[in-house]
Amino acid sequence: MANIREIAKLAGVSVSTVSRVLNNHPYVNEKKRAEILKIIEEQNYVQNSNAVHLSTGKTMVIGVTLPLVNNQYYSSIIEGIAAEAAQHHYKLMVCQTNNNPEQERSILHLLKNKKIDGLIMCSRSSSCETLNEYAGYGPIITCEANDTTSVSSVHIDHYKTFLIGMEYLMKKGHRRIGYCIGRKNSFNSQHRKRAYYEKLRSIDVTPSPEWSFEECLTIQDGKDVVGKLLHTEERPTAMIVSCNHIAAGIIKEASRLGIRVPEDLAVVGCDDQPIGELLEITTVSSSSTLMGKYAFEMLHERIWRQQLDGKKEEKELTPELVERLTT
Amino acid sequence: MANIREIAKLAGVSVSTVSRVLNNHPYVNEKKRAEILKIIEEQNYVQNSNAVHLSTGKTMVIGVTLPLVNNQYYSSIIEGIAAEAAQHHYKLMVCQTNNNPEQERSILHLLKNKKIDGLIMCSRSSSCETLNEYAGYGPIITCEANDTTSVSSVHIDHYKTFLIGMEYLMKKGHRRIGYCIGRKNSFNSQHRKRAYYEKLRSIDVTPSPEWSFEECLTIQDGKDVVGKLLHTEERPTAMIVSCNHIAAGIIKEASRLGIRVPEDLAVVGCDDQPIGELLEITTVSSSSTLMGKYAFEMLHERIWRQQLDGKKEEKELTPELVERLTT
DNA sequence: GCTTGCTCTGAAAAGCGTTCCACATATTAT
DNA sequence: ATAATATGTGGAACGCTTTTCAGAGCAAGC
Numbered sequence: 001m002a003n004i005r006e007i008a009k010l011a012g013v014s015v016s017t018v019s020r021v022l023n024n025h026p027y028v029n030e031k032k033r034a035e036i037l038k039i040i041e042e043q044n045y046v047q048n049s050n051a052v053h054l055s056t057g058k059t060m061v062i063g064v065t066l067p068l069v070n071n072q073y074y075s076s077i078i079e080g081i082a083a084e085a086a087q088h089h090y091k092l093m094v095c096q097t098n099n100n101p102e103q104e105r106s107i108l109h110l111l112k113n114k115k116i117d118g119l120i121m122c123s124r125s126s127s128c129e130t131l132n133e134y135a136g137y138g139p140i141i142t143c144e145a146n147d148t149t150s151v152s153s154v155h156i157d158h159y160k161t162f163l164i165g166m167e168y169l170m171k172k173g174h175r176r177i178g179y180c181i182g183r184k185n186s187f188n189s190q191h192r193k194r195a196y197y198e199k200l201r202s203i204d205v206t207p208s209p210e211w212s213f214e215e216c217l218t219i220q221d222g223k224d225v226v227g228k229l230l231h232t233e234e235r236p237t238a239m240i241v242s243c244n245h246i247a248a249g250i251i252k253e254a255s256r257l258g259i260r261v262p263e264d265l266a267v268v269g270c271d272d273q274p275i276g277e278l279l280e281i282t283t284v285s286s287s288s289t290l291m292g293k294y295a296f297e298m299l300h301e302r303i304w305r306q307q308l309d310g311k312k313e314e315k316e317l318t319p320e321l322v323e324r325l326t327t
Numbered sequence: 328m329a330n331i332r333e334i335a336k337l338a339g340v341s342v343s344t345v346s347r348v349l350n351n352h353p354y355v356n357e358k359k360r361a362e363i364l365k366i367i368e369e370q371n372y373v374q375n376s377n378a379v380h381l382s383t384g385k386t387m388v389i390g391v392t393l394p395l396v397n398n399q400y401y402s403s404i405i406e407g408i409a410a411e412a413a414q415h416h417y418k419l420m421v422c423q424t425n426n427n428p429e430q431e432r433s434i435l436h437l438l439k440n441k442k443i444d445g446l447i448m449c450s451r452s453s454s455c456e457t458l459n460e461y462a463g464y465g466p467i468i469t470c471e472a473n474d475t476t477s478v479s480s481v482h483i484d485h486y487k488t489f490l491i492g493m494e495y496l497m498k499k500g501h502r503r504i505g506y507c508i509g510r511k512n513s514f515n516s517q518h519r520k521r522a523y524y525e526k527l528r529s530i531d532v533t534p535s536p537e538w539s540f541e542e543c544l545t546i547q548d549g550k551d552v553v554g555k556l557l558h559t560e561e562r563p564t565a566m567i568v569s570c571n572h573i574a575a576g577i578i579k580e581a582s583r584l585g586i587r588v589p590e591d592l593a594v595v596g597c598d599d600q601p602i603g604e605l606l607e608i609t610t611v612s613s614s615s616t617l618m619g620k621y622a623f624e625m626l627h628e629r630i631w632r633q634q635l636d637g638k639k640e641e642k643e644l645t646p647e648l649v650e651r652l653t654t
Numbered sequence: 655g656c657t658t659g660c661t662c663t664g665a666a667a668a669g670c671g672t673t674c675c676a677c678a679t680a681t682t683a684t
Numbered sequence: 685a686t687a688a689t690a691t692g693t694g695g696a697a698c699g700c701t702t703t704t705c706a707g708a709g710c711a712a713g714c
Contacts, residue, residue: 046436046439046440047440048381048440048441049437049440049441049442050377050380050381050386050441050442051381053377053380053381054375054377054378054380054381059377061420068406069402069405069406069409070399070402070403070405070406070616071402072397072399072402075396075397075398075399075402076397078396078397078421079395079396079397079423082396082421082423083423086423086430091420091422091437091442092420092421092422093388093418093419093420093421094405094409094419094420094421095418095419096406096409096410096413103413109373110376110418112373113373113374113375113376114375114376114377115376115377115418219601219604219605248605249605252605252606274546274572275602275605277546278546278575278576278579278602279579289397
């Protein structure tokens with residue numbers, strides 16, 4: 001297929017002029033412009049975007065990492081990112097990390113070798129140092145709080161989320177409260193646990209280790225929780241759960257085993273997955289789609305500000321309680 | 328940051344030799360190779376992938392189109408694609424089309440301007456001609472049946488799916504059966520409707536227009552269906568529904584309005600979204616994750632076979648009935 | 655002793671578009 | 685009338701790597 005040089009030759013102009021036409025530069029004679037456009041059309045010419053990328057040093061692609069693609073929480077974030085990105089003519093490279101630091105590094109690498117202009121990490125498992133290192137190659141935004149010095153974030157205040165959930169359950173009279181979270185030591189989990197322990201301490205309850213469930217990632221994990229609850233000495237009367245789909249697993253399994261929700265077991269979910277609405281799960285959450293939107297905005301600004309010295313910025317989303325039928 | 332020329336200069340070799348090291352070409356003296364690798368390390372050098380892309384004419388990126396990002400059916404397909412793509416070192420560019428042909432065209436364009444090496448369309452709204460046109464620029468696979476001459480597909484046999492569902496409902500004694508589908512005139516919908524009408528005709532039932540619901544895309548749309556069913560003259564005793572999340576909407580709303588499922592209204596869903604399992608929805612489906620895997624395999628083969636004259640290929644997935652509690 | 659075939663290396667072309675700089679002409683301001 | 689600005693255009697450098705081709709050196713085979 002033709003390239004810009006050929007078009008220039010056919011039109012009897014220089015390559016620069018064709019380039020100007022292609023980029024809508026104003027200083028081109030209207031007659032020539034028309035002529036060139038005609039030839040471009042005839043030749044069915046389009047720019048080779050790799051040449052453009054090489055030349056401009058930008059790809060108009062941003063990367064998005066997430067542990068797994070098939071999860072509604074992350075899908076909602078991407079939805080927010082995608083809508084905003086589309087408006088600014090950015091494409092998305094979606095990369096599944098499986099929470100594996102190796103794989104994550106290979107994605108961070110895309111920043112270094114210029115395949116992407118910026119990166120949004122919906123979740124991360126890399127170390128602080130790794131993140132700081134790669135932040136030198138292009139802007140990175142995380143969609144969870146992070147403890148680096150250079151990487152900005154947009155995040156839900158998970159501490160506050162759990163706080164609101166706990167306070168609500170306690171107000172309802174619950175004292176034996178359990179929790180369910182995903183990755184044991186992630187930043188988010190630490191915050192959630194802090195709220196959990198603080199609140200229980202405030203009413204002088206010492207939580208039993210039997211009330212805590214970690215590494216809950218799938219619906220099945222939620223169901224398994226109920227099985228385990230059956231064998232606890234002092235069964236909790238309420239559970240606060242990091243994700244609605246896990247809450248859903250708990251609720252369905254409870255109902256199957258004849259444990260009444262909310263009478264025997266109250267459940268609070270902590271995100272905005274649609275299954276929460278469908279199953280009428282009481283939820284403390286903020287919009288993850290909105291989070292995605294903010295993340296892109298922040299990233300976009302940084303891509304154009306260019307100055308990588310830009311200070312760390314943090315945007316927090318405040319969660320809200322949505323009372324439904326599981327409490 | 329350093330480029331290959333600098334590395335060559337520092338190592339006192341030619342650019343070609345450095346390139347050979349970078350690409351693991353065997354004909355490089357081991358001593359030199361080690362030396363060059365050391366300098367690469369010291370200089371923190373990495374290839375500029377845009378230059379590599381330009382030079383090789385490949386990007387190792389494939390595009391994936393889907394109408395909306397936040398939908399579990401599509402997420403499952405992507406999951407399958409992603410896993411397979413990762414194994415072959417391909418990255419994914421995920422593009423939301425909103426079922427808008429304009430937007431879809433802009434993605435097909437990526438094939439023409441070499442931003443992607445191939446394209447998987449989970450769903451498409453472009454015309455046959457458009458597809459055929461762009462198929463000339465790189466391999467395209469659709470994840471639904473298509474009527475083009477050059478675009479291969481991996482697809483679920485939706486005709487058979489509806490057939491199985493209808494037969495099953497009829498065996499259970501239902502005669503007044505309604506349906507719920509997404510886009511009215513999509514290829515998939517046409518097949519579904521054909522099965523629906525054929526089966527009803529086979530038992531001499533003339534379906535009422537009141538039993539058919541089109542443009543059902545969201546959970547809310549499912550709920551709305553129930554509201555409308557209330558006002559039908561002859562209410563159907565069963566519904567066959569293209570997607571489980573819509574079936575879920577129907578079921579929840581029915582239960583809210585005191586319509587018993589399955590006694591008053593039986594519901595069959597027709598995909599493998601996890602909500603089907605969670606809500607114990609009887610389902611006819613095949614694995615969409617598997618479909619994604621096949622789609623990538625097919626695409627990958629075509630990318631390497633290069634010959635765009637390759638004949639059209641079609642792979643069909645056979646659906647299976649999973650009996651659960653909504654029938 | 656001469657041919658053949660490896661191994662190893664470098665120069666140069668090819669892949670393609672953007673952009674800076676210099677220069678020319680035309681127009682407006684002083 | 686002169687200076688200053690705006691408009692229009694081309695040449696060449698720049699971004700960076702891969703790959704082909706030609707050639708050198710050396711060992712094995714006849």
